[in-house]
Ligand SMILES: Nc1ncnc2c1ncn2[C@@H]1O[C@H](COP(=O)(O)OP(=O)(O)OP(=O)(O)O)[C@@H](O)[C@H]1O
């Protein structure tokens with residue numbers, strides 16, 4: 320029961336709840352008091368205990384999951400399945416028991432020995448750690464990046480399928496994942512660099528990740544504690560899907576190539592010799608035009624955030640100089656496993672935090688930035704360009720339309736105050752969360768709707784509009800129904816690039832339309848068939864079909 324288990328991680332943001340403590344590159348911090356879920360409370364190493372146990376490799380040799388369509392319902396299904404399995408985790412023998420395994424134990428054995436011929440292609444001693452080049456490499460090679468047997472098997476399988484040719488040492492070893500350099504060979508024998516992100520399957524910090532999953536329709540049933548191997552798999556899947564969306568939108572990021580359980584193969588962002596591009600944090604930008612470059616990088620990044628929001632319908636949720644790589648005046652977005660959809664109950668809070676963190680960084684570089692609120696509006700406004708150079712032009716216009724005092728010292732102090740106010744303002748995500756709806760409605764009525772922080776979201780976020788057809792085909796009152804973002808939200812809409820709801824309509828027109836639909840429904844209700852009669856008819860009909 321939700322009441323008996325009031326874990327902060329599974330609750331949506333309460334109105335006026337202060338933003339959570341944010342740690343760069345780690346996302347939002349959980350309060351120290353938070354209980355560690357059972358099943359996750361175990362020492363962080365070794366990753367897996369089941370070395371040499373064939374049964375433990377079975378899922379590796381199962382048919383690959385389909386990632387053909389980016390359908391939200393799929394993930395929800397996975398999650399529901401996961402939840403059922405987890406609810407009896409200790410008594411249930413194995414996840415896939417009900418399904419006849421494609422591979423018998425013997426064939427798993429055979430496959431393992433067949434793969435062993437590739438063993439020499441995993442060469443982790445070849446370390447290219449760009450983050451800490453001076454750290455004792457040998458040390459890390461022996462402690463941090465030892466692969467567990469399952470991971471090794473997955474990598475061998477990827478080698479066997481020519482997804483990878485060889486796997487080299489770690490580019491980065493972190494708390495939640497290690498990233499390895501790899502190469503693949505094209506049909507003509509040419510080498511391509513790859514990166515392989517291996518999520519750690521026995522880590523405590525994954526408990527924190529629940530907040531990014533809970534409330535998102537793609538993970539409707541909420542993250543389940545317990546079976547962390549499955550959790551990590553879903554987490555990797557989330558990064559893979561998010562990467563695919565971002566990549567498809569033409570935003571610079573690693574190309575998603577292959578995913579197997581907790582191992583994700585992607586395009587390598589780095590030079591031909593295998594050195595990864597530096598994080599923006601470590602980038603050296605000098606020369607006479609350095610200021611100009613920093614300014615244009617700022618515009619570039621704000622544009623990327625807008626495009627991610629409007630085209631991919633995603634908020635990065637851990638965007639900072641740590642999760643952006645830099646090369647040749649271009650920014651690359653990485654680490655998107657925690658990125659959330661529009662309908663996540665905290666997506667706007669995360670967006671605001673992304674704006675703060677990136678803004679802070681550019682301000683430190685001496686860039687004259689726009690206020691957080693201005694950027695928030697720029698990113699969330701449905702109208703306007705969603706590609707370059709249009710987005711940069713919009714930003715430049717925002718600079719010129721600033722009050723003339725803004726770039727003076729006093730103006731900047733004022734901006735800091737404004738930013739602080741904005742950061743503490745409560746942003747509702749749904750109509751239910753609007754604190755004082757009557758007051759806000761009055762504001763809109765008095766033509767002051769522009770003062771609302773969430774004004775750009777009125778069309779499809781706070782008051783998600785349905786199309787006329789959808790709205791009139793429903794029995795319930797439209798407001799109530801419109802509040803639920805149903806789990807069946809079809810992501811193919813996103814792929815076709817269709818606008819969601821009626822956000823592109825004129826505001827007045829929308830109001831009139833809504834009124835008309837309401838009117839129509841009121842009329843309909845008068846001659847509505849009683850529910851019990853309808854039920855009977857429906858069941859008779861369906862029986863007739865059989
Ligand atoms: N596709 C890539 N090409 C080159 N380098 C990469 C790529 N992906 C990640 N890296 C490098 O690996 C580092 C860590 O990657 P990422 O941020 O995705 O992991 P993480 O989830 O932050 O891991 P952790 O939180 O455990 O540190 C990055 O800072 C970057 O240096």
Ligand SMILES: [Mg+2]
Nearest residue numbers: 344641642654
């Ligand atoms: Mg990172």
